[in-house]
Amino acid sequence: MSDFRPDRRSFLAAASAGLVGAIAGCAEPRAEQSIKGDSSATIDRDDLADGSAFTDIYDAVIDSVTQVRVFGVTDPNTGAEGRGQGSGFLYDDSHVVTNDHVIANGEAADLQYTNGDWTSTTLAGRDAHSDLAVLEVDHVPETVTPLSMADERPVVGQQVAAIGNPYGLAGSMSAGIISGVNRTLTVPERQFSFPNVIQTDAAVNPGNSGGPLVDLDGTVVGVINSGGGDNIGFAISAALTERVVPALIETGEYDHSYLGIGLRTVDRLVADANDLSAAAGVIVTAVIDGSAADGVLEPATRTVQRRGERIPVGGDVIRELDGTPIPDRHALSTYLALETSPGDTIEVQFLRNGRLRTRDLTLDAWPPI
Structure with a gap:
């Protein structure tokens, strides 16, 4: 094996x-x-300190x-x-x-x-x-x-604790807050991203991976998966975990929705180069042959230089999926991950050549890695 x-x-x-x-x-x-x-x-020891609310969480978890x-x-x-x-x-x-x-x-x-x-x-x-x-x-x-999984989505500023085994140090705990939500972590060598990721300033080190990130009730809000630098750690959200894990238990695998596009968030430079009235949405930079988007969405046709960057020009700009606003790539990946499944038909609203259009497309499953 x-x-x-x-x-x-x-x-x-x-x-x-x-x-x-x-x-x-x-x-x-x-x-x-x-x-x-x-x-x-x-x-058991008789001379233990009183501890804190985090001590109670630790003991419970x-x-x-x-x-x-x-x-x-x-x-x-x-x-x-x-x-x-x-x-x-x-x-x-x-x-x-x-x-x-x-x-x-x-x-x-x-x-x-x-x-x-x-x-x-x-x-x-x-x-x-x-x-x-x-x-x-x-x-x-x-x-x-x-352990129980959180039903509510976490918010920035919420107190959390990371529990696990950093560097093999069993039963370790670090505390902090949720620093960000709906992050998207790119995995360059795999050509995909982890969606709906939680950011925390609780200390996360090698060996914490796979451990729980819990709230003050001891409920799991995320599964720790990496540390990105000083005071930055990341966790796969409980919302995504609750979609994936039951399928892994039942069938051994999980199919994620696949749109089949390359994309970039519309920032000020993209908006300026494409004569857009607002810096919002995602511009399509590529369309994969045979994917759900093939024949529905059109990619950028060229790039221009702006402040040292190559900026895509001419591609469709996605604004909504099934009526849900898509302000950036994080919103798009979160919507696909939490609200859709392969085989679903969704309505895509996008700008093309200055005109707002709406088309339906049927989502595929991510191809095997």
Whole structure:
């Protein structure tokens, strides 16, 4: 088994690091494996400080947060095998959510709970387009309960905490606020973006990936997936997670809506170069042959130089999808991710040569990566 694939029931084996050699190749299905452990986190002490509201959140959530150990990880540059690690959390009675990038290049994954117990896992499904993956676990301690997902979308300024295992430091917590919502994170090497991403100033470091970002009620508002720099971390929203994860559990995969265009937000330079009255919407820079947009939308025909930038000229400018205003590329990716599915027919309102037009198109699914 060379890597984790979205085919159902790929086996992830080994109950602890000491058993890795025994499962090389993991060609044969194995019995459920778990090992009881112990942890200093469970030791009672009489001289504890009072703590704060965040202490209460930590106590309520931490048992449901796991450390993810990934074995057989291949370095894409050297070809050498090593071990990776990240975080995860219990989603339901037998499934743990983590990031796709945490498990994507490995052969096997184990989980350790904060009480010290280890468990082996089976891959239920993974989705590169949302950076989410689900592991089915062989063992859940009696004290561990699934975390609840937020029903309401988060707002800027809302207090949150990131819980996970940065640099392998188990059971760590950092606090902050939500710094931004509806972000779109571009993945240049994959030619797509993660939609509806939450930005936070809670400290996020390697090893936090896959752990929960929770509000003051201990409810998951996002799945941490990266740190972008000083005081900037990102999480896949609970809203997108709740669309993707149930499908991964049921079928092992999730289909995202695919419009089939290249685009750019209409800023002041784009508006000026295209004689637009407002800097709003997204301009179509390319249309993929055979995609949903092919034959419906027209791309830019040329570029001009403005302040050292190449600015697209002549493309359709999308203003609304199904009556929902699309002020920028973030709004477009969020609408497609949360409000549509492949096969849906949507109404696109756009400007072409100064005239407002409306056309219907039927969305495709993203092609395989």
